[in-house]
Amino acid sequence: MAITLTQQGLRDLAEGAAVLGTGGGGDPHIGHQLVLHQLRAGRKVHIIGIDELPDDALVLPSAMMGAPTVFIEKLPSGRGNITALRALEKHLGRTAAATMPTESGGLNSMIPLLLGAQLDLPIVDADGMGRAFPELQMETWNVHGVSGSPMAIASDHGDVCLIDTGSDNIRMERRARAMTIEMGGAAYICDYPMDAATVRRTSIPGTLTLAMKIGAALRQARLRHYDPFQALTAALADTIYSHGLLLFAGKVVDVDRRTVAGFARGTVTLDDQGEQMTLTFQNEHLIAHRNGQVAAIVPDLICTLNSETGAPVTTEALRYGQRLSIFAISTPDLMRTPAALDCFGPAAFGLTEPYTPLEQLAVTLAPTGEHDPGTGLEAVTPAGLRAHPGTR
Amino acid sequence: MAITLTQQGLRDLAEGAAVLGTGGGGDPHIGHQLVLHQLRAGRKVHIIGIDELPDDALVLPSAMMGAPTVFIEKLPSGRGNITALRALEKHLGRTAAATMPTESGGLNSMIPLLLGAQLDLPIVDADGMGRAFPELQMETWNVHGVSGSPMAIASDHGDVCLIDTGSDNIRMERRARAMTIEMGGAAYICDYPMDAATVRRTSIPGTLTLAMKIGAALRQARLRHYDPFQALTAALADTIYSHGLLLFAGKVVDVDRRTVAGFARGTVTLDDQGEQMTLTFQNEHLIAHRNGQVAAIVPDLICTLNSETGAPVTTEALRYGQRLSIFAISTPDLMRTPAALDCFGPAAFGLTEPYTPLEQLAVTLAPTGEHDPGTGLEAVTPAGLRAHPGTR
Structure with a gap:
């Protein structure tokens, strides 16, 4: 092929x-x-x-x-x-x-x-x-x-x-x-x-063809005025990255970013009517906290996407006032083994929070009515929140 | 050989x-x-x-x-x-x-x-x-x-x-x-x-055999209670490093030494009854000032030697209170060409002072009676201060 x-x-x-x-x-x-x-x-x-x-x-x-x-x-x-x-x-x-x-x-x-x-x-x-x-x-x-x-x-x-x-x-x-x-x-x-x-x-x-599939899904969503996050979730559903979840949508109210020891390190905070999500990054996003609680953690993917178009916004492009959606994606199982987590799990980045699979956190922390970030999780998870065998 | x-x-x-x-x-x-x-x-x-x-x-x-x-x-x-x-x-x-x-x-x-x-x-x-x-x-x-x-x-x-x-x-x-x-x-x-x-x-x-000759001269001087600096001058006289001059003898009254950007940098100041000599170094000694006037400058050699034994004291071993003699040695002519001075002359170290051959500085700055550092230059220069063709 x-x-x-x-x-x-x-x-x-x-x-x-x-x-x-x-x-x-x-x-x-x-x-x-x-x-x-x-x-x-x-x-x-x-x-x-x-x-x-x-x-x-x-x-x-x-x-x-x-x-x-x-x-x-x-x-x-x-x-x-x-x-x-x-x-x-x-x-x-x-x-x-x-x-x-x-x-x-x-x-x-x-x-x-x-x-x-x-x-x-x-x-x-x-x-x-x-x-x-x-x-x-x-x-x-x-x-x-x-x-x-x-x-x-x-x-x-x-x-x-x-x-x-x-x-x-x-x-x-x-x-x-x-x-x-x-x-x-x-x-x-x-x-x-x-x-x-x-x-x-x-x-x-297959990550190059997967990237093409994701990019095509976003392009099609824009052309046909679909919700880009629904399109993403659908595109991922039959891949080894099976869960794509919209965690939060809001406005960037703070960016703290330094170039230290050869890395871009910092945090970005989003606000949605008093609800807050903070991401911590070292070049890549490592952990997402919603009102102080872990909503996603490395090696699961935490993506900052333009709320209107779904276009990815990299850490170096984060700016005050941007309207962003935080979209998380489950890593393939072969990246969740104990050996894999030793290499690139939370502790490898100095994080003290244990690894918990995204889909498990989503069930625990699924927003109630008053915490609804604007887009209900259910609406963007066609297959629903299937139980997923986490490794720890 | x-x-x-x-x-x-x-x-x-x-x-x-x-x-x-x-x-x-x-x-x-x-x-x-x-x-x-x-x-x-x-x-x-x-x-x-x-x-x-x-x-x-x-x-x-x-x-x-x-x-x-x-x-x-x-x-x-x-x-x-x-x-x-x-x-x-x-x-x-x-x-x-x-x-x-x-x-x-x-x-x-x-x-x-x-x-x-x-x-x-x-x-x-x-x-x-x-x-x-x-x-x-x-x-x-x-x-x-x-x-x-x-x-x-x-x-x-x-x-x-x-x-x-x-x-x-x-x-x-x-x-x-x-x-x-x-x-x-x-x-x-x-x-x-x-x-x-x-x-x-x-x-x-011939620098390895030259080093052996210098070391042997110091050893013999100690054994036979000769002046080590006279012995050094004599050992150098018939080599391509023809001039060996005792510039100063005194007590270390200040050492300012930092390890910066991978180098040992700093200055050391010696005092002899109010007369002072200050050496500036970057791993090696670069310039010697006697009462503010240049007495020797890179690439000529500026050596810190124990005043009693003539044993070399490296920059990392400099300590307050040491009795040191500053002994300078003329570099071979092939290290004084314009191309050589471009590579390792004063400007290559950010020094603004021009290169002046040691033996020329020695004539200009020969100590008078009241500045005599204790050992007369004449006494340690068997052949006298011959004119030497400096390259600039």
Whole structure:
């Protein structure tokens, strides 16, 4: 089921990936423009299924690393990604058969597409996060014991750095973060070099086509004046991300955002007639509190979407006065195992709240009449709130 | 003239290298112990002349990078140096025929000896600074257009990073400095991979044997109760470091030292009956002011030596109340060319004072009777103050 991407497919993919980016993963407009430029120049983007490569084919995932707040001030040139891939190929003494995203996000789902178009390299329809996470060890690949090393990290100045921390992917993250900061807060990486058999065994499959489906659902909803959140819920219902729930809709009354230690960190607070929802983020949204109570928590997805259009708003674009809807999406089961939660569950971010599956929190905290955020949960959950086997 | 190092030769070399380290280059006791441990275990240190390798033999210089203030709190284990060399060899696809120091210094003249003993690799009797300098681009190799990249940088944890900034050695310094800080403020490097013909063309020759000569002169002076400063001056007179001058002797009355951005920076002030000398350092001493007037300036060597024994005192070991003598040494002519001064002259350190050769400053500022620091300059300059062709 190889896909050659059209311009409309690209628009859908960029927008859908930014929904899965859960506030992070970079700005979809920048990502879209980078790849659109390639399509307009006659280059092709070939997305291939996770089963379409021979077991021993080398796959080199590609991404940008850094604070999204930096990407929007220092636009990616689309050169450092080639530098990083070529350096890692040379170091390994092997040629990549394909690239793939490390995460789903408005920019980071696009970087492998850009690289694929530039080098005529297919892109595997899968990634290692199934959403966006802020740190390099927060990959299902790491959960399954894949070494992120050796990795390449490049700037737009032609220089490159190869980092090898053996099997210690947390140390790799620390070393690469320091180098990203030194490179100006944003850099191109190729990490977790893998054969295709390992990609199949350890990745979240189908996230590029899922992003296209999400983007198409939002586009169709706008065209036909459907409720975009109902459209999203419907689009997700038959996927491994089965629950899509509108948690809150309101006006942004406070944004506290700093670029610290190479990350965009902060909180955003929304208000709806005295009801409040506060999101805490580290590049991505980590936890949502409604009037002080947990409404959704990492690794479930917490998405900030424009209340009128459903368009994703990334953490670096949050502004006072925006009308936003907080839409949460359940992560696939393979991201809720104890090993997965050790790697990217609440404690990995220093949160003291335990992980509770979104759909379970939704039942507990389902708004009563007086707390109704404007759109009843039931109305946007076609299949109702099915019991879901949480892992803890 | 290959030398197999004896324990006494090692002691002399460590002490003499610390004199050439001009306050930096690391603690000679630590360096000495690291190599002594190898000699006691029966391993050999073979120092070879700069002419003893075939033109195309690969030489990989080795050193430690970081703030000397860190080395004395976090002792080198002598593992990361092997990690760095092996990683660079693998990356280049070639095996090193020899290693060599990047600079002269109490620790950094020892690291290649340690590596040579561990891996049975000869050490070339030369280096790229002819003293110690704080930054990686401050090498005669760089002055002659040799690329420092690719370089390897390793911690004691087994992880390693390869940095390639093409021909931009200043960018290499910045990237490597960030990684050194991330690695805890001290790291092992192998940089400026060169063939032996390039080593011959671009290095300061004979600095290991010069360090042994300096160390032996100090040892003999102590044994025979000679003035150590006269002994130093005599030992230097027939070398390319022709002028050795005692500038000042006094008591340390102030030390202002911070570890900033990966360097030990600060000033030390000495007093002798109201006369004062202040040294400013960045790992190494950069400029000496006597009562506000420049008495010596980088790249000439400004050495802080114990007033009684002549033993070098590195910047991290400076303490209030020490009785120190400030001994300056003229750099070889090949380090005073306009290109060399661009690379490691006063302006490269942000100093506004112009470079003036030590021997010229000494004539201008020769102490009068009332300013006599205790030891007359004439008495320690056997050949008198010969006119020396300064380059600017």
